[in-house]
Amino acid sequence: MTNYARMYRWGITPWEGYGEAAAGSIAALLDREEAERSRPLGRALDVGCGRGQFTPELARRGWQATGIDYVPAAIEAARSGGADDVTYVVGDATDLEAAGLGTFDFFLDVGCFQGFDAGRRRAVGQGLSALANPGATLLMLAFGPTRFQALAGGVSQDDVTAALPDWTLVAVEPAQTEGLGWPMNRTSPRWYRLRRP
Numbered sequence: 001m002t003n004y005a006r007m008y009r010w011g012i013t014p015w016e017g018y019g020e021a022a023a024g025s026i027a028a029l030l031d032r033e034e035a036e037r038s039r040p041l042g043r044a045l046d047v048g049c050g051r052g053q054f055t056p057e058l059a060r061r062g063w064q065a066t067g068i069d070y071v072p073a074a075i076e077a078a079r080s081g082g083a084d085d086v087t088y089v090v091g092d093a094t095d096l097e098a099a100g101l102g103t104f105d106f107f108l109d110v111g112c113f114q115g116f117d118a119g120r121r122r123a124v125g126q127g128l129s130a131l132a133n134p135g136a137t138l139l140m141l142a143f144g145p146t147r148f149q150a151l152a153g154g155v156s157q158d159d160v161t162a163a164l165p166d167w168t169l170v171a172v173e174p175a176q177t178e179g180l181g182w183p184m185n186r187t188s189p190r191w192y193r194l195r196r197p
Contacts (some may be wrong), residue, residue, distance in 0.1 A: 022176045026054070026110075029139060029191060033106060034061060042105030045131065047093050047124075048112025052078030052086065058108065059085045066101060068093065094120045096127030103131050107138040113163070114142035114155045121155070125163035132196040138167065141175055144188035160192050167194040 034041060041062045046055040049067030051074050058065035066087040069075050078088045091099035093112055113124055128138060143154040161169055175189035 025176045029193075030057070030061060033137060033139065037105075040064075042133070043103070044106040044108065045101065045104045047096075047107055047109040047128075049078060049088065050074045052081050052083065052088060054108060054110060055086050055088070056081065056083040058106075059083060063106060066104075068096070068099060068101070094123040094127070096124070097130050101131065103133045103136075105133050105136050107132070107136065107140075109138065109140040109142075111141055111143075113140055113160075118159070118163075121159060121163040125165070125167075128164065129166045129196065132167075134196065136196040137170070138164070138192070138194045138196075140192045140194070141189060142192060144190060157190075157192070160194075164194055167196050169193075170195050 039062060042064065044058045044063035044065050046052075046058060046065065046067040049055050049069045050071070052067050055065050055067035055078065065085070066089060067075075067078055068089045068091045069078075070090065070092050072090050075088045075090045078086075089099055089101065091101075094116065107128055113121060116124060132138075140160070142160065144156065157169075157172060161167075169192065171191075171193040173191045173193075175191050
């Protein structure tokens, strides 16, 4: 996890380019999420939010949005982004309960879960389960396991379901690779959508 702190310090944040390149496909996924709900939408947690690339969009769409990341410099940058209706918290995705955030109806994870080993993925899953309201959904972008795993992370569908045994896998869809750059564009990224009964 310290690698992310170093990468922010050195200004190497290739994942941020993906949000811009894939904005249309991400918007369609969020549209679908909202279409299945009545308003008010409820509370949303952006897990591993970094500098807040997606959290303000959740708020703009009507969610009570919170972003959490363990890199203080990333959270500082997110807070200085000017979105008054968003809450940002420095916290560990592998110990979500410790952040004292309450419960949520929607979780967004764009590339956080995939960077952990099996034990930490289980810890993320336990935290998500503890913070999930009944019927909550999780939308997660994760790279597939490849020979580039040491550089980019990656998980299989079995890894996802093993870490989230209290959740129902609703859909698995290929993700856009434009904007990812090498080697991430070689990782067969997928969008996982899960629901907490």
